[in-house]
Amino acid sequence: MLKIKLLLTATVAALLVGCCNNEKSSSNAVSFDDVIASRRSVRSYDSTKTISEAQVRELLTSAQQAPSWANQQPTKYYVAQSAAMIDSVKNYIGGNRRNVEGAPILIVSTFERGKSGFFNGNPANDLGDLWGAYDNGLANCYLILKARAMGFDTLIMGMRDSDALRRLFSIPENEAVTAVISLGYRSGEPRVPQHKNLDDIVKFF
């Protein structure tokens, strides 16, 4: 009888420890809705904080999980992490330069032309290479949401000099340069923009 009592006590104790451990790990987790709600375009960065190559690799590994046309995965990344390369990229983003001051990483994103939306080298339909841009946007969406989940902030920048960036990173001609994305830690709280009413963008049938 004593043996059974001891066994029961041990089982309950083990279950309680398991339960508390789970609670501990889930209390550290950020909900997906929190990631969405707190992700904003950040134009002011804390220059005292750094981001390691291992962290950038984790981020881009998540971006790679995005869906793409026939799994073509046309998106590529060129990461400026040295002070010299970051300074060079800043020369090619016009007025965005002041938005990314203090950001420890700048990422140039491209997509390979003629992959997504193509069969045997021919456009599969009316959108052609726009499907490559579509896939690139999806991958970059994963990137910015994963960044937020890791406690980082981002700014996607379409205002950039694609020719100069192509030369700087030796980006091949068959890749279209899309956005430069800053990665860092926010300094201060970003503005939350207004959004359209849902009924202005959706029709149910």
Ligand SMILES: Cc1cc2nc3c(=O)[nH]c(=O)nc-3n(C[C@H](O)[C@H](O)[C@H](O)COP(=O)(O)O)c2cc1C
């Ligand atoms: C494709 C694309 C290009 C953008 N280019 C710039 C840019 O060059 N400079 C900038 O400050 N913001 C840029 N933005 C950020 C948008 O202005 C921002 O996403 C929008 O105002 C909504 O704000 P939020 O991201 O904080 O929700 C860009 C966003 C996207 C998706």
